[in-house]
Amino acid sequence: MARILAVDDEPAIRNLLARVLIKDGHDVRCAACAEEALAAHPERYDLVLLDVMMPGMDGFELCRIVRQRTDAPIVFLTAKAAEEDAVFGLGVGADDYMRKPFGAAELRAKVAAHLRRERRERTHALTFDDVRLDLGSRMAYVAGAEVALTPSEYAICEFLARHPGQVFSRDQIAESAFGWDVGAKGASVPVHVGNLRAKFKERGVDPLRTVWGMGYAWNL
Numbered sequence: 001m002a003r004i005l006a007v008d009d010e011p012a013i014r015n016l017l018a019r020v021l022i023k024d025g026h027d028v029r030c031a032a033c034a035e036e037a038l039a040a041h042p043e044r045y046d047l048v049l050l051d052v053m054m055p056g057m058d059g060f061e062l063c064r065i066v067r068q069r070t071d072a073p074i075v076f077l078t079a080k081a082a083e084e085d086a087v088f089g090l091g092v093g094a095d096d097y098m099r100k101p102f103g104a105a106e107l108r109a110k111v112a113a114h115l116r117r118e119r120r121e122r123t124h125a126l127t128f129d130d131v132r133l134d135l136g137s138r139m140a141y142v143a144g145a146e147v148a149l150t151p152s153e154y155a156i157c158e159f160l161a162r163h164p165g166q167v168f169s170r171d172q173i174a175e176s177a178f179g180w181d182v183g184a185k186g187a188s189v190p191v192h193v194g195n196l197r198a199k200f201k202e203r204g205v206d207p208l209r210t211v212w213g214m215g216y217a218w219n220l
Helices: 013-021 034-039 058-070 083-091 106-119 149-162 169-178 182-200
Strands: 003-007 027-031 047-049 073-079 095-101 127-128 131-134 141-144 145-147 206-209 214-217
Touching: 003 013, 013 027, 013 106, 027 034, 034 058, 047 058, 058 073, 058 083, 058 141, 083 095, 083 169, 083 182, 095 106, 095 127, 106 149, 106 169, 127 149, 131 149, 141 149, 149 169, 149 182, 149 214, 169 182, 169 214, 182 206
Parallel strands: 003 027, 003 047, 047 073, 073 095
Antiparallel strands: 127 131, 131 141, 141 145, 206 214
């Protein structure tokens, strides 16, 4: 069982989320706006489902605030048609997105995959010169200083680091790192890789390599 915060201004969507996830044994708290979500203390939840278009503070701004409080997975619920709008959410700290309308099966699969990934047990570390990935705590360090990564950024980082020098397409990375059949959602990988690069470069290292037309590789 996980604690899940579902934020959406549409009552029908909130009812669907609560009904499906409670049936799966989860403890679900629903909020209709950003103010209600923040009052519910999002840092106390294992996963956050977050609508993009809401009155007042929108989902993008709320995501920025929530990400500062928790490392739990954040999944956007978006009715926006343009892929770049959904992908933009990954740049502000989200881990994934679902397009509305979505069905119960997709919702269950997405939630289960994120929760399963969060609970994987790891007992080792990967070390490359000054870069170290602690597989137990799922944290990255450069020269002993922590690099703050989102769960999805860390998952991609770990997957590539486990296969140094090997080139993977964005769909291969998404499927292997996230644990589900992603299809077109591999489009989110370049955004996560860009965020990873920026964070590592702030520490003076660049462990990720782009192979144009093919994908990405761990470069250390």
